[in-house]
Amino acid sequence: MSALIEGRDGAWEYAIGLEVHAQVASAAKLFSGAPTAFGAEPNTQVSLVDAAMPGMLPVINRVCVEQAVRTGLGFGGAIARHSVFDRKNYFYPDLPQGYQISQYSDPVVVGGTVEIPGRTVQITRLHLEQDAGKSVHDRDPDRTLIDLNRAGVALMEIVSEPDLRSPEEAADFLTRLRALLRWLGTCDGNMQEGSLRCDANVSVRRPGAELGTRTEIKNLNSIRFLREAIEYEGRRQVEVIESGGEVVQETRLFDPDRGETRAMRTKEDAHDYRYFPDPDLLPLELDEAFIEAVRASMPELPESRRRRFVGELGLSDYDAALLTAERARADYFEAAAAGRDAKQAANWVAGELLGRLNREGLEIEAAPIPAAGLGELIDLIADGTLSGRMGREVFEAMWETGGPAAVIVEERGLKQISDTGALEGLVDELLAREADKAAEYRAGRTKLLGFFVGQVMKATGGKANPKLVNALLRARLEE
Ligand code: ADP
Numbered sequence: 001m002s003a004l005i006e007g008r009d010g011a012w013e014y015a016i017g018l019e020v021h022a023q024v025a026s027a028a029k030l031f032s033g034a035p036t037a038f039g040a041e042p043n044t045q046v047s048l049v050d051a052a053m054p055g056m057l058p059v060i061n062r063v064c065v066e067q068a069v070r071t072g073l074g075f076g077g078a079i080a081r082h083s084v085f086d087r088k089n090y091f092y093p094d095l096p097q098g099y100q101i102s103q104y105s106d107p108v109v110v111g112g113t114v115e116i117p118g119r120t121v122q123i124t125r126l127h128l129e130q131d132a133g134k135s136v137h138d139r140d141p142d143r144t145l146i147d148l149n150r151a152g153v154a155l156m157e158i159v160s161e162p163d164l165r166s167p168e169e170a171a172d173f174l175t176r177l178r179a180l181l182r183w184l185g186t187c188d189g190n191m192q193e194g195s196l197r198c199d200a201n202v203s204v205r206r207p208g209a210e211l212g213t214r215t216e217i218k219n220l221n222s223i224r225f226l227r228e229a230i231e232y233e234g235r236r237q238v239e240v241i242e243s244g245g246e247v248v249q250e251t252r253l254f255d256p257d258r259g260e261t262r263a264m265r266t267k268e269d270a271h272d273y274r275y276f277p278d279p280d281l282l283p284l285e286l287d288e289a290f291i292e293a294v295r296a297s298m299p300e301l302p303e304s305r306r307r308r309f310v311g312e313l314g315l316s317d318y319d320a321a322l323l324t325a326e327r328a329r330a331d332y333f334e335a336a337a338a339g340r341d342a343k344q345a346a347n348w349v350a351g352e353l354l355g356r357l358n359r360e361g362l363e364i365e366a367a368p369i370p371a372a373g374l375g376e377l378i379d380l381i382a383d384g385t386l387s388g389r390m391g392r393e394v395f396e397a398m399w400e401t402g403g404p405a406a407v408i409v410e411e412r413g414l415k416q417i418s419d420t421g422a423l424e425g426l427v428d429e430l431l432a433r434e435a436d437k438a439a440e441y442r443a444g445r446t447k448l449l450g451f452f453v454g455q456v457m458k459a460t461g462g463k464a465n466p467k468l469v470n471a472l473l474r475a476r477l478e479e
């Protein structure tokens with residue numbers, strides 16, 4: 001993976017910092033009791049506070065603060081005991097207050113890290129702020145309409161240091177951060193619905209030089225667009241510099257149809273937001289007990305779980321990473337593995353189950369085989385009732401019927417033949433019938449073992465225990 005951009009006379013390096021807007025998973029808005037559900041009819045989830053009626057006062061939603069703290073603890077940030085809500089003043093039709101309530105100088109979380117392959121990315125801060133409403137341009141041919149359902153919904157803005165060095169690293173970072181938010185249950189991470197959006201700050205420099213001038217690409221709503229926008233923007237900046245120009249610090253928009261970014265506004269018309277502490281809100285004071293209660297309510301984090309899967313359960317790095325990419329996956333695996341051979345369970349979950357889910361485009365929550373049911377299937381293989389091949393057949397039947405493994409085995413007469421006496425008889429018959437081949441084997445053509453095994457399997461309709469057949473044949477042929 002090349003992180004560098006080839007210029008006319010040498011390579012350039014990216015420096016990328018992301019500003020991620022994550023909608024807080026909460027039934028109510030940041031400062032009002034109005035609901036936050038996605039997809040409601042326009043303007044049906046708007047309280048008098050959200051509509052900025054005169055005299056209305058914001059009241060902080062405790063759940064949103066807990067979610068921000070939970071998220072901060074999740075990436076190892078410092079939780080501020082004292083933070084402040086400011087007014088960020090600007091005029092926009094879908095912002096009826098005339099200002100956005102946001103945290104500016106004193107955010108609720110400072111610092112933290114997110115691990116991506118090959119790099120530890122520093123988080124600068126996380127702050128809470130209100131979302132704006134939405135301008136609707138396609139409902140009326142002559143007018144723009146305003147939908148305030150989203151106005152006042154709580155967002156966490158999570159800002160990274162400019163530590164990312166390639167479009168792939170930016171994509172990895174957003175993927176990991178999204179997985180963490182979903183793991184913690186603090187944001188549903190749905191980028192199509194806009195629950196997670198991202199601004200990318202991009203600059204280029206000669207490797208190791210000072211940071212260059214950056215541009216900011218606004219509102220990227222998919223990981224693919226993030227990657228494509230950064231890729232394009234890096235090349236564009238290199239061309240500007242190499243043809244004697246200078247990168248202008250500006251805000252740009254990505255056009256996914258053309259795969260290009262274009263200027264939206266420059267620094268010259270930068271806003272003066274006149275930030276000041278919102279006089280309607282007291283500073284947010286969090287005591288140790290509140291922070292500890294949130295900490296105590298947190299699930300085991302993905303990184304710790306991943307390490308435990310490798311260290312205690314003996315899984316490969318690959319399987320452990322795969323099985324901890326989503327909390328529901330890790331939960332499923334642990335339930336299926338409880339009291340069993342963890343590697344076997346990992347093979348079934350990471351291989352058969354995830355493969356099938358992938359092919360059908362299903363989430364693990366929708367798997368027709370419950371974790372305990374998969375565990376029972378694994379037991380039937382472990383105790384020799386089923387061969388691996390039969391196990392896969394039973395798995396398919398469980399997927400289709402939802403029935404338990406034992407019932408399917410019974411109904412289909414799928415029991416493996418592990419009766420030594422019966423198999424010995426078959427082996428002896430076979431070796432008598434194929435005396436020539438047996439002689440060849442004994443003379444050194446040991447590859448013929450496969451042929452003999454195949455014959456026994458065929459004679460039993462595939463039900464013979466292949467391990468046992470192997471052992472019996474070898475014993476007879478080598479005695
Ligand atoms: P602002 O508050 O004006 O948006 P910040 O300094 O807070 O500016 O930075 C916002 C984002 O821009 C952060 O993610 C940061 O990492 C990133 N950033 C800052 N400088 C650069 C640069 N030279 N190149 C790339 N990204 C940068």
Ligand code: MG
Pocket residue numbers: 019
């Ligand atoms: Mg910014």
